[in-house]
Structure formats: C-alpha cells, structure tokens
Amino acid sequence: MDEKFDAIVIGAGPSGNAAAYTMAKAGLKVLQIERGEYPGSKNVQGAILYSKALEEIIPDFREDAPLERHLIEQQMWVLDDESYIGTTYRSAEFNQEPYNRYTIIRAQFDKWFSKRVQEAGALLVCETTVTNLLMDGNRVIGVQTDRENGAIYADVVVLADGVNSLLAKKAGFHAELEPKDVALAVKEIHFLPEETIQSRFNIGEGEGVVIEMAGKITQGMMGTGFLYTNKDSLTIGVGCMLSDFKQQKITPYELLEKMKAHPAIKPLLAGGEMKEYTAHLIPEGGYKAMPKLFGEGWMIVGDAGMFVNAVHREGSNLAMTTGRYAAEAVIDLKEKKLPMTAANLARYQGRLEDSFVMKDMKKYKNMPEIFHKNNHFFTTYPELLNRAAHTMLTVDGVDKKSKEREIRKSFKQRRSLFGLMGDAFKMWRAFE
Amino acid sequence: MHIVVCIKQVPDSAQIRVHPVTNTIMRQGVPAIVNPYDLFSLEEALRLKDEYGGRVTVLSMGPPQAEAALRKAISFGADDAILVTDRAFAGSDTLATSFALASAIQKIHEDMPVDIVFAGKQTIDGDTAQVGPGIAKRMDLQLLTYVSSITDLDLENREITLHRRAEGGVQVLKTSLPCLITMLEGTNEMRFATLPNMFRAARYPLKQWDKDAAGITDVSKIGLKGSPTIVSKVFAPQPKTIPAEIIDCESKQPKDLAVTLLAKMFTKFPNLHEDIAKANA
Amino acid sequence: MSEETEKDAPKKPAGRRKFELDPRLASYKGVWVFVEHERGVAHTVSWELMGEGRKLADKLGVPLAGVVMGAPGIQTRRFCEEAFHYGADLCYLMEDPLMADYRNQPFTKGLTDLVNAYQPEILLLGATTLGRDLAGSVATTLQTGLTADCTELNIDMENRSLAATRPTFGGSLLCTIVTLNYRPQMATVRPRVMSLPKPDMTRTGSIVEHALGMTESEIVTKVLEYIPDNLQGKPQLPFADIIVAGGRGMKRPENFQLIWDLAKVLGAEVGATRPIVQAGWVELDRQVGQSGKTVRPKLYIAAGISGAIQHRVGMDASDVIIAINSDPNAPIFDFATYGIVGNAMTILPALTEAFRQQLATLKVAV
Known part of the structure; x- marks a missing residue:
C-alpha cells in the first residue's frame, strides 16, 4: 500500500496501547496492528493494575475504565501440604482516593484502552499478523502483514507484540527465549455473587484483596500462586518457570487443580462457577535476559522487552511506562524533525535508565538466578516454616524454649547452618 | 446489479455463560461476532459481485455496537453498510424485525434498485430462521431458502438458477429477480480481507438510520407493540440428575471394565442384544 | 437475524396480566x-x-x-x-x-x-x-x-x-x-x-x-429437477438405533478412528460434538446437539464428551447412555446410564473387543 504512517505499533496490549495512545494524542499518524480478533481477545484473565503508570497516560482513567475492585489488603501465604502460615497487611490508607491498585479483567480493560487509543486518532487493524519487518539495509522501514497487499511503511516501528516476540527474533533483535527465562502462568476465573465475595473476604463494596502464595503449592518449582478478588469473580492462578514444568513432568493444569484443592484455598472458591482457563507466558528472566531495546527505526516495549518484575509481580505498569517512553521519544524526534535512527532513539533507553523501570530491573537482576539455583526456597522452607508454626501453636506441655530449640534443629537438619546463612546473604543481596 | 445482505451481530454462543445465581446471560467477556450463517450469504453475494459486477450493501438492525459487524463486512469487500438502530426497535420479535428490515430495504431500493437480497439461514442466538422468509413475503420477493449453490444468473432476462436443499434431496430451481436467498452453511468459505479493505473498514463512515430514516411510520409494527410473541419466562435448563452408575472393578484394567460394563448392561437391558443385531444386519 | 436477543431480559410475566382475547x-x-x-x-x-x-x-x-x-x-x-x-x-x-x-x-x-x-x-x-x-x-x-x-x-x-x-x-x-x-x-x-x-x-x-x-x-419459481439424495454412506443420525460419539476428549483426529472402530462392530452411526465438527474431523451431518441433530437412539456411547448442555439437549432422550471420560466431575456422569472414568483412548479399544466377543457368542447361540 502507498499509505505511509509516522509510526506502526505492533500489538494492542497495555504497552502497545500506551505507545499508540501517546503518539496519536500528540497528533502523529499511527497504525496499530493486533493479531487477535480484538484487543483483549487473547486475555480473558484477571490482573492487577497499578494506577500510577496509567495515570500518567490517561489522567482521568478512573472515570470510565472497567475497574473491578481497589485493593485494601495484601496477604502473603507460605503453604505446606495441609497448612499455611501468612501475613496480612490491611490499611485504611488504601481506602483513600485516589486508589493505588485495582483488580481488572484484562479482556475488558484492553478493550477500553483500545477504544481510547482509537478515539485519540490511531488506526487499529485487528486479526492481522505481522509476518516480517521490512528492512532497508539495517533500517526498519515498515512491516509485512499476512494479508493481500499487506506491506505498509512507517518512520518507526514499535514492537509491542508480547513475550516471545517472533518478530524481534526473526529480525535478530533478540535470541530465542530460554525456558529458564519464561514463567508459565495458568489462571482461572471463578464466578461468585458479589455479596458472597465481600463476606468471604471481609471486604466492602468495591474493596478487594490479593493473596500471594508460595511454597509447596508449586511442588518445589520456582514460582508463586495468587488469588485476586474481582467484582463478581475470583482470579486464581499459579505461575512456574517453564524449565521446571519440563523437568518435573507435571502439567500446569494439574498444578492448579492441586492448588485449588488445598484446604486453605478450597473454601474460598466454594460454590463458584469456573469460566475460563488460560495459560500465559511471562518473561521472568529479568534484567540479564533483556534484549537490545532499540535500533534503526525500531524499539521494543513491554513483555517483548522482558520488562517484568517477577519479585513484585509487576508487568502491566512496566509495559505501559515503557510504551509511553518509546512514544515520547518518537514525539520528541518528530518535533525536532530528526530521523528515527538508532542514535536518536537511544533517548528511549536513556529515559528507561533514569526511571524506576531500569532501576528496579537492575536491582532484582540476580533474583531469577538465586531462585533457580536454590529450589529449597520453594520446598524445604515452606515445610519447615509451617512445621515451626505448628510446633509453637500446639499446646502439648512442652515449653516454648524447647520448642524453639527443636525448630532450630529441624532447620539445621534440613539445611546446614552454612546454607542458611548463605541463603540469607543471597536474599539480602538481591533485595538490597 | 445491487445486492443487499442482511447480517446480525450475535454473542458467540460457544462462549455464553449463564450466571449461576441470577439466571441471566453474562455478556461480560463474551465476544460479539457476525452470525456465522450470515457469512455464507455475504460471501456468495461478493462472489456474484466479482463475477457480474455491481454493488453490495450490508444491512443490520441492532444496537450501536453492531457497527463492528458491518465494518467486518466492509473489510471482506462490501461497498456500503447501513445500521438500522433505534430504541423503538427494542423487544422486536421476528415479525417486527422483518418489518423493520423490509422497510429499510425498500428505502435502499428507492435509492438504487435492489436485485437480490441475501439473509442468513438462521442465527446462532435466536435460531428461528424466520426473518429471511418474513422479508421476502413483505416485499413480495421470490423466497429461496437453504440454497447450496447458484448455478446461473442471467441479468438480461433477470433469471437465476440454483440448487436448494430439501429434506430428501436437492431441488434445482429457476426463478426471476428480485429474490431473497438464504445460503446453506458450508457452501463456500469467507475470503480473507485484504489490508486495504481492512483500512477502508476501519475508516468507513457508517450510515446509521433511525426508524424515520428507515422509512417506518407505523410504530405499531415495530418493537414490543409489533411483536405477537411474548417471552413469558426465561429460565436455566434444570435437567434431571440421575447420576451414572460408575463401572469399577478391582483390576481397573480397560478390558475388565469393558466386560463388567457389558455384563451389567445386557442384564438390565436385554433388548439391546436384539437392537445391536438389527443394526448390524 | 431475529431480535430474540433483545428478549433475554424477562419482560413482565404475561400470565399474571389480566388478559382478554380479542373477540374477533x-x-x-x-x-x-x-x-x-x-x-x-x-x-x-x-x-x-x-x-x-x-x-x-x-x-x-x-x-x-x-x-x-x-x-x-x-x-x-x-x-x-x-x-x-x-x-x-x-x-x-x-x-x-x-x-x-x-x-x-x-x-x-x-x-x-x-x-x-x-x-x-x-x-x-x-x-x-x-x-x-x-x-x-x-x-x-x-x-x-x-x-x-x-x-x-x-x-x-x-x-x-x-x-x-x-x-x-x-x-x-x-x-x-x-x-x-x-x-x-x-x-x-x-x-x-x-x-x-x-x-x-x-x-x-x-x-x-x-x-x-x-x-x-x-407461480414465478419453477422446479427444473429434483436430485434425490444418495443415502448410501450418508449419515442418518436422527433415526439411528445405536450411536458412538466423540468429543474434545479424543484429543487428536487420528484417535477418532477408535470411535469408527467401535461403531463398525456395533453397526452404529458416528456422532460428534460441535468442536469436533468445527475442527473438521467429521462432517457436519454428524453433529449432535443444539446446533446439530437431535437423536434418540437405543444406545448412545459418548467418549471424551463432557456433556455440556449444548450437546446434552440433542441426545439425552437416548434409552441407554454409556459415558467415558477422564474427568470424574464431567457433567455427562450426571445423566448417563453407565459411566467409566478413564482414558477413552484405552477404554474404547477394550470396549470394541468386548462387544465383538459378546456379539460372536450371540451368533453362536442363535
């Protein structure tokens, strides 16, 4: 086709929408290409939305965005086979507007975001797959789609096509993903009446709870489970590294079934109707697995760039922020009438480095490795912690001091004192 | 040649869920699609246009969101799209719907004479198969339902020859234009839209007609008033639950399970022996 | 194309309104x-x-x-x-x-x-x-x-x-x-x-x-010809006495052969659920359920079929239903006559063999 755009954004998830919206709003001629039937069609599951990242793109998003519940309580559970030990943090502060975190259903949220993108003036084409990047030497000049007359040109192409970005791989921008760098999360949505959710989780209308879980639920594999409250449904899921699934010969589905049968979790889901089972890849390789983020006429944003903070389960906020930064780089260059060369697009990386995005990515850069090499974080510790709690709480005539001694002993038996200290050191380094 | 294709946006019935407590349809997250049966009619219309020239206008009645279905039709190659949308249509049954659509087609016809109207065989949400015949009767068009192929179109003599599926065979029919055709499923395959048509669909200035624009003056014929049928009750199916007798045996081996099952079944239902023998004959 | 969708919200219950039939x-x-x-x-x-x-x-x-x-x-x-x-x-x-x-x-x-x-x-x-x-x-x-x-x-x-x-x-x-x-x-x-x-x-x-x-x-429309269906080899599900049907639980198209094998031994018709037909494993005429055929055979064998309502409405008038499914909670076990919880891919061949032997002894008896 003869038509030329200022920018082509590939993908209509949070990062692609953020990029397309920001550029279209600034008056650029933007084409957005989405593979799915419509934005959000591949995303039926629930998720957590961090307000700030979206607020900086659409300040008044709360007025009409499909938000489920704002979170007022965060729980952390460490699970053993039959029990769990946990912490709860609940604060009245979380109930003060503007709220900081919300649960969302991605299918609806992505659709809403996309509507705003189109209203801002971007042209959206769905059910269309970009098969190749069109190159002039080493410069990206457009994209080839799978449709007849499917070549289309632009000054810059923003790759927001998600984890396992085939395009980036094809173009040689990044290498094949390694199973150790990707987590597989499986999620289900269980529908329950609004009032049941509120009484079951001790929350009011519009208020929500998130429960993070670790421990035996993941069968000694690296990963975590989670449960969020939506308006009239619960999102429950478990995520583990792809490499572990391969090794342990357990299917994600079996894992989730086991988790749902856990005596602490089962009653929370009771009476619900399961609607949707989805599996989703999450890039969790962290900073060390990140590809090159920009080049001649192209940039990578969101999951495609491994922008996920596995420790804090942050993905969509990083996605939206990277999308915005990439867009701002293009807007800046357009204003200054500068070409979209690698040298000029380097300002995108600069913005990332100066922001929380890269700082966080770097801070946790060793986490994936630590967990990979030390699977006792997910097996031995949960068991020991739960047993310790059990020992302390059982009234059986043994004094507390002896109990503590016993607990210490059990920890040492399973893991040497040296090992324990090493673990503490590793964790401290990682979180420092 | 001018062809009008009637389409409907429907919730994807494969993904419909009923709220377990309130017994209402949960539309949340259920994608809206073009009624799959309509696509066979649309594709056939586009093929006729490819072969004989002319224009294809797509027409739909529904809420404003139904414009997505019409844009989809544009992306496949339809020339124009009209959405008939008005609150006054709410609650229309098939009789009222066919009245409204027939009025709109009449209006289109006044602008540019219509030769063939296509409609879907039926919808996947209503499943009534009544609107196509209803339009034909109101407009005095020759009605040709369950058409499996159009073998000849003679525009000069305004005649069309086609195959129509009957219960025990196929009728080869010849009739005159104007006519209304509903295509049988599986008779063709919808084309893949070109990128330029995708752009055209996204940018197409869709026409929205309210009841006045559609030429409807008699409001007693549309909406609830114009609908003889009244839904008196909506309820979730409460099929009776008589749990199956689960076959089990000590070895749990497939072979033993199968033998156990057959022994039990033929004892309780001895007539099955004869039925199987008969089926095998 | 009906506007039936508009009606999914129940209107005023008609029965309770005072109703007088128009005298005409x-x-x-x-x-x-x-x-x-x-x-x-x-x-x-x-x-x-x-x-x-x-x-x-x-x-x-x-x-x-x-x-x-x-x-x-x-x-x-x-x-x-x-x-x-x-x-x-x-x-x-x-x-x-x-x-x-x-x-x-x-x-x-x-x-x-x-x-x-x-x-x-x-x-x-x-x-x-x-x-x-x-x-x-x-x-x-x-x-x-x-x-x-x-x-x-x-x-x-x-x-x-x-x-x-x-x-x-x-x-x-x-x-x-x-x-x-x-x-x-x-x-x-x-x-x-x-x-x-x-x-x-x-x-x-x-x-x-x-x-x-x-x-x-x-009369404008003329019938030029009538081509009767050649029923040879055409599925006649609605009137079949025995049907063996498969669903998504059959996993792969090649596994569907197991359904055909059992059907052959029983002289049965082969049926399928909507996803199977949509995936093109069998022809449209074999679809049983809401959007397919309604059947009422003497014996219906359902392998790898969960028993969702869309399928159930087309077959639950069958006299005897045998359900094979690996999920013990599958809804089909709520209304089947007999259930076998297990892998259809191993159960089906065993069932085929058991029927074959049963039929052989029968012939001897006659």
Missing part, C-alpha cells in the same frame, strides 16, 4: 398439524407432532386436524388415513397438480387460505427445511406469532394460550413464549424432539377438501 379471534378453534411429505413419504416429524397436538387438543377440548397438501392421487388420501391413525380427528386436504413439488409460493397461499377459512387456534409444523420455509412465510402473511424449534408445548389454562418452550443462546437458557392476541399461535418442532406415538390403525376421521385456486402462470 374467539372464532379460532382447534389444533392443526401440517403433514409434511416428500416423494410419497410422510416425514416422521409430522406424526411426532400429531402426538403432541393430540395432548394439546384434549387439554383445550377441541378437535385435532391434519393439513395435507399435494398433487391429487392416492398418496394424499393415504397421508390423511395415517394422520387419523396418529390421532387426528379430521384432515384438511388441498390437492392440486401445482403442488407436486414443494414451492414456497403455492404452499404459502394454500396454507394461508386454509387458516383464514377454517381458523385454527394452534398450527404446528416440523422444523425441517420445508417446515421452516413455510412457517416463516405463513406467519408473515397471517401476521401472527411463530415460535421456532420448541422442545416443549403446553397450554396455559388461565388464558387458553399455547406456552411454547424453546432453547435460546445455544441452549444455555430456555424461554417460554406465548402469543396472546394473535391467531393462530404457530410453533415448529425439530424432528426427534418429541416421541413418536403408537398408531391406532382402527382410528378414522373426516376429510375437508379445499381448492388452491392458482394457475401455473402465477
């Missing part, structure tokens, strides 16, 4: 069943409907009539006799050479004229290609209400109206539809949904003849 409609009396026939054979759905019509007529205390339209000859008279055997009190007979083949125009005019002349309160047709074509047309010319694909017909005695229950949204919900101030109240029912009554060969009735009053020159 009071003369509409009696229940009619359209007797469908093609190439000299009456469609079984007509007799299934006759059984239902009998119940409705008895409840209302009115006569039940068959409507037979076709070319003059002994066949139309024979259909009237059959209609009496299946419960009709009388038959309206319209004979004309123009109606040798089904064509919408003369049939619509003929049935419209009959209704206007003899005024039935209820008119039932089979939901076949012919029945749907004709019913949709006649409901429009008569400007009355038509409810398609009913699964249950009843009389609301409070206002003597027909309460027609049908699935909607692909079977996820049922709705009951009434046509209060319009006559006749029309409904179609799919073949095999209602059971076939036992004919009473001693029953007789009267015949009322009525002329079509049309000439060939008035």
